[in-house]
Amino acid sequence: MNKIITVTLNPAIDKTTSTDKIVPEKKLRCVHPTYEPGGGGINVSRALSHLGCESLAMYFSGGFNGNFFKKLLTKENIQSLVVPVKTHIRTNIIVVENTTGFQYRFGMESQQVQPKDWKLFLKKLEEQSGYEYVVASGSLPDGVPLDFFGRMSAIVKKANAKLIVDTSGEALQHAIQEGVFMIKPNLNELSFLYGKEELRMDEAVFAAKSIINKKGCEVMVVSMGKDSSILVTANENHQIVPPPVSVKSTVGAGDSMVAGMVYALSHGMKWKDVLLYGVACGSAATMNNGTALCKKEDVEKLLLQMKSENKI
Numbered sequence: 001m002n003k004i005i006t007v008t009l010n011p012a013i014d015k016t017t018s019t020d021k022i023v024p025e026k027k028l029r030c031v032h033p034t035y036e037p038g039g040g041g042i043n044v045s046r047a048l049s050h051l052g053c054e055s056l057a058m059y060f061s062g063g064f065n066g067n068f069f070k071k072l073l074t075k076e077n078i079q080s081l082v083v084p085v086k087t088h089i090r091t092n093i094i095v096v097e098n099t100t101g102f103q104y105r106f107g108m109e110s111q112q113v114q115p116k117d118w119k120l121f122l123k124k125l126e127e128q129s130g131y132e133y134v135v136a137s138g139s140l141p142d143g144v145p146l147d148f149f150g151r152m153s154a155i156v157k158k159a160n161a162k163l164i165v166d167t168s169g170e171a172l173q174h175a176i177q178e179g180v181f182m183i184k185p186n187l188n189e190l191s192f193l194y195g196k197e198e199l200r201m202d203e204a205v206f207a208a209k210s211i212i213n214k215k216g217c218e219v220m221v222v223s224m225g226k227d228s229s230i231l232v233t234a235n236e237n238h239q240i241v242p243p244p245v246s247v248k249s250t251v252g253a254g255d256s257m258v259a260g261m262v263y264a265l266s267h268g269m270k271w272k273d274v275l276l277y278g279v280a281c282g283s284a285a286t287m288n289n290g291t292a293l294c295k296k297e298d299v300e301k302l303l304l305q306m307k308s309e310n311k312i
């Protein structure tokens, strides 16, 4: 039985390669291509796996790319629950220019999802039992209704489990209209939810409380990059300033943070430790190049460092 299910509606294969210089019209010799499975929930499953925690990854998939995608996950000991669609999983391309170190990221448009596909997704989720947490991360592909995470929330509540949502804009707005267990917006995402063009850091707790009071969520974690992170519930507030780290790439920091918090929750930790694990995993992810997520040894080092500095 899997205690944690991750949900990815917009998965992608990330193909990374490098070339000396990017110039127009010339054939560019690209070397050592690597392939990684990506998309919000998939990243959470991979980061959980780095922490030694199992999860079931549920995602839309199709075509021969879909089979390859599943193999990539199996190689990382992640179990798949595939909801079939007619189109291929997209492949994003990341090219590193060796002479400058710049990274060029080409993201492909999402696969087209039909009404019967997203209805099947909800049905398959309804058929699951015995899980404790569902983590939905990432954007909605074309064809999926904006209230999809709200619909998921109703199903997860019925199963006496908890839904954690990390997305943005209207998809997040609809999720809190139904009410979810936890959300993890950054400050921009929270500003949109709160209906203000820009929120200052010191306004985040107030904005989070007002959404919690309206039963939009039970817990909110607002991440503010290197500056701070706060965790707010109806009765508690906690804040942590992330440890100083040598940042290589912030890609995947948010998903690693969510994975850290789900790990802590599924191990019965208290709120302040949930935030501590989240920040340690988010910051550990930034210590690696490209799309690499948090490594367990970095997380452990940062946890020790933060505890000894009494960050919490």
Ligand SMILES: Nc1ncnc2c1ncn2[C@@H]1O[C@H](COP(=O)(O)OP(=O)(O)OP(=O)(O)O)[C@@H](O)[C@H]1O
Binding pocket: 185, 186, 223, 224, 225, 226, 228, 229, 242, 243, 244, 245, 247, 250, 251, 252, 253, 254, 255, 257, 278, 279, 280, 281, 282, 283, 286
């Ligand atoms: N420059 C940094 N230095 C240290 N830690 C960082 C830095 N940037 C991000 N982090 C860590 O990652 C966590 C999440 O980062 P951030 O607030 O940027 O999330 P996000 O905007 O949701 O990111 P994403 O684009 O991955 O969704 C932070 O709480 C922090 O622990």
Ligand SMILES: [Mg+2]
Binding pocket: 166, 186, 254, 255
């Ligand atoms: Mg994010």
